Amino acid sequence: MPIIFCRRSFISLALLLGFSTQAHAGDPAEGATVYYEHGCYSCHGYNGTGRTPLANNVSGIMVDEGVFIRFLRQRADRNPILPNNSMPNFGVEALSDEQAKDVYAYIKTLVDDPPEIEEIPTFVKILDAAKANGPDNARSN
């Protein structure tokens, strides 16, 4: 059946081309913009060290782009009636696959590496002032 063969080949070719034109390497710089414009930072912190931390590659969801994108897309489907989560669903109309790949690449760059206390002059001054006041000077009321 040459016709079926041709049709199959055509479909395979179309799928192949479709996939290859959709291939997009995530760009962390673009992803930073997505992270801020879509409000990810409001729950996950400016550098991924917020309430639900993402920095230092701690999330299993970040294992690969595909898992991450499905996580973004299927949140509403998983808990449609009584969601036990507070992260919104990000459908393709809100966040394209390209944007999702960009933000994925950006999250991969996030590092939680706070400075030592001694490296923060203002904090050192506060500690010194507290020590100078000492427990003897603590207010009794």
Ligand code: HEC
């Ligand atoms: C309103 C708060 C909120 C916003 C906005 C938000 N998230 Fe989340 N996110 C959460 C919460 C809460 C969790 C963990 C619990 C859950 O799954 O609901 C989570 C989990 C995650 C995880 C998995 C973390 C883990 O523990 O494995 C990733 C990755 C993630 N969010 C990425 C994003 C990205 C990217 C955006 C922006 C496009 C975003 N989040 C916006 C609240 C938020």
